[in-house]
Amino acid sequence: MNFTKRILVTGGAGFIGSHLLRLMVEKYPQYQLINGDALTYAGNLENLSDIESAPNYVFEKLDITNAAQVGVIFSKYACTDVIHLAAESHVDRSIENPLAFLTTNIIGTGVLLNQCRQSWNDDKSHLFYHVSTDEVYGSLGETGYFTESTSYDPRSPYSASKASSDHLVRAYYHTFQLPIVISNCSNNYGPNQFPEKLIPLMINNILHEKALPVYGDGTNVRDWLWVGDHASAIDTIFHNGELGETYNVGGDNEMKNIDLVKMLCKLVDKKLGRAEGTSEKTIRFVEDRKGHDHRYAIDASKIKHDLNWTPAVFPIEGFEKTVDWYLENTKWLNNVTSGDYQEYYKKHYT
Ligand code: NAD
Ligand code: TYD
Numbered sequence: 001m002n003f004t005k006r007i008l009v010t011g012g013a014g015f016i017g018s019h020l021l022r023l024m025v026e027k028y029p030q031y032q033l034i035n036g037d038a039l040t041y042a043g044n045l046e047n048l049s050d051i052e053s054a055p056n057y058v059f060e061k062l063d064i065t066n067a068a069q070v071g072v073i074f075s076k077y078a079c080t081d082v083i084h085l086a087a088e089s090h091v092d093r094s095i096e097n098p099l100a101f102l103t104t105n106i107i108g109t110g111v112l113l114n115q116c117r118q119s120w121n122d123d124k125s126h127l128f129y130h131v132s133t134d135e136v137y138g139s140l141g142e143t144g145y146f147t148e149s150t151s152y153d154p155r156s157p158y159s160a161s162k163a164s165s166d167h168l169v170r171a172y173y174h175t176f177q178l179p180i181v182i183s184n185c186s187n188n189y190g191p192n193q194f195p196e197k198l199i200p201l202m203i204n205n206i207l208h209e210k211a212l213p214v215y216g217d218g219t220n221v222r223d224w225l226w227v228g229d230h231a232s233a234i235d236t237i238f239h240n241g242e243l244g245e246t247y248n249v250g251g252d253n254e255m256k257n258i259d260l261v262k263m264l265c266k267l268v269d270k271k272l273g274r275a276e277g278t279s280e281k282t283i284r285f286v287e288d289r290k291g292h293d294h295r296y297a298i299d300a301s302k303i304k305h306d307l308n309w310t311p312a313v314f315p316i317e318g319f320e321k322t323v324d325w326y327l328e329n330t331k332w333l334n335n336v337t338s339g340d341y342q343e344y345y346k347k348h349y350t
Helices: 015-027 067-077 091-096 098-120 157-176 198-207 227-240 257-272 301-307 315-328 330-336 340-349
Strands: 005-010 031-037 057-061 081-084 127-133 180-185 187-189 212-215 221-226 246-249 254-256 283-286
Touching: 005 015, 005 067, 015 031, 015 227, 031 067, 067 098, 081 098, 081 227, 091 098, 091 157, 098 127, 098 157, 127 157, 127 227, 157 180, 180 227, 187 227, 187 315, 198 212, 198 257, 198 315, 198 330, 212 257, 221 227, 221 257, 221 315, 227 246, 227 301, 246 301, 254 257, 257 283, 257 315, 315 330
Parallel strands: 005 031, 005 081, 031 057, 081 127, 127 180, 180 246, 187 221, 212 283
Antiparallel strands: 221 254
């Protein structure tokens, strides 16, 4: 089949990438979607089992830090576009092993940019789309929002590596006129998120009646966005975003960690028929994360006004759908928490 675009989606076996791929594979039969993923602990092809035999989907095991491998994929598929999500993504791991983050997030992004520049010459019909995070902007006090012009002030090895990769992407735009776009999004939640991040970790621990580790005093604030809404924002920006521009994506849904954890306790207890208050008793305030950013909050008015995107899923509906998914997919949870993860988990949470 002659596909009109052949899009390399890096990190497609991860949390957000798998939701994006499902959306695009189903919505755009005229595009070929190439999932290039190294399948680290965070990548799982089970996330994509429902689309694996779609005629416009293909998986390629790919390490983005390996220029030769990236070159092979570009020659094999003549990729017209890249949507770049592959990354080391967990802040706690970046505190433990910063170099892995520098390698994947900075060098990996550089390798991809170089390949695009080589393959696309000066043709502006292509697009390199970098999916990034609001954490590059640093930490807010009780008021204010990150806008696209907020100065970068990353404070963890993770956010510093993502900030570096954003800068590299912009440098390729300004120096070589590579066609690029960037989005910086707030915290995502939903099915298939690896249970080291706050929401799935808490659901998993509540389910197994384990202690619920809340860092510090639990007053840190995050803005939570349903992962499907992030996927629809990426789809919108990919098709309608202006070259060289940045778009902030957020859920208008700020919550203190402690309130979120208590809400999850209530939801899971109710679904499992446990007495109200059962799981809240297992909340433990533990030593704070090093350099813990206090608050993230997004001003998403640019994407709303310029591209007509808005989140579609109400938080209460999204949180309930998320809890339902984890309770119905204990096999997935058991699979991803076996092996290497057990060691990490034991070290941190027991
Ligand atoms: P994830 O950790 O669930 O998935 C990352 C994927 O990248 C995995 O499938 C992994 O196998 C793959 N990968 C890692 N190293 C690789 C390499 N060297 N080569 C190829 N593939 C590799 O991450 P996620 O939560 O889905 O995040 C995806 C992207 O979105 C990341 O770039 C992240 O910085 C960004 N982001 C995430 C959030 C969030 O809340 N999760 C918010 C904003 C932005
Ligand atoms: P996380 O899901 O790691 O996302 P990020 O740090 O990238 O925002 O953490 C979300 C918030 O939850 C953050 O303020 C740290 C806190 N947190 C805990 O209190 N306990 C935990 O076990 C984890 C993983 C996170």
